[in-house]
Amino acid sequence: MRLSDLIEDFIKDMLEDDDEAIIQRNDLAGKFNCVPSQINYVIATRFTPTQGYYVESQRGGGGYIKIEKVNVTKSNYLMHIINSIGDKITAKEVDIFVKNFLENDIINEREAKLIRSATSEKALNTKDNDELRAKILKNMLITLV
Numbered sequence: 001m002r003l004s005d006l007i008e009d010f011i012k013d014m015l016e017d018d019d020e021a022i023i024q025r026n027d028l029a030g031k032f033n034c035v036p037s038q039i040n041y042v043i044a045t046r047f048t049p050t051q052g053y054y055v056e057s058q059r060g061g062g063g064y065i066k067i068e069k070v071n072v073t074k075s076n077y078l079m080h081i082i083n084s085i086g087d088k089i090t091a092k093e094v095d096i097f098v099k100n101f102l103e104n105d106i107i108n109e110r111e112a113k114l115i116r117s118a119t120s121e122k123a124l125n126t127k128d129n130d131e132l133r134a135k136i137l138k139n140m141l142i143t144l145v
Helices: 003-017 025-031 036-046 074-085 091-103 109-118 129-144
Strands: 020-023 053-058 064-069
Touching: 003 020, 003 025, 003 036, 003 064, 020 025, 025 036, 036 064, 074 129, 091 109, 091 129, 109 129
Parallel strands: none
Antiparallel strands: 020 064, 053 064
């Protein structure tokens, strides 16, 4: 398991007990024997609003990072994602969304397979795959709302 995965799992374990976790970046870096920027990387890439988290950072001597798990309804969550997609999306980005949907019980395995299949490079054979993929994904998510 990669260090980033271990740090992510540790923070998610903290969030299971409570819907928020307050982290001292340097303390966590010391626990995992890494540089503080590694903690920043994990938080910036794995605890984003589209993944259902709100992050607040206070810098300085008594600085901290507060991560809150946002509890929203399935419909609100999907509408937020639909509005954040934009005009283009890559297959890799779709896969990240699908993984997050599964982790948060927004969709089931069958729906995940259908979304991945409909938005895959193999299914799309146009010069504007990313634009078509965004339209297909948005329409599929609207159907799930």
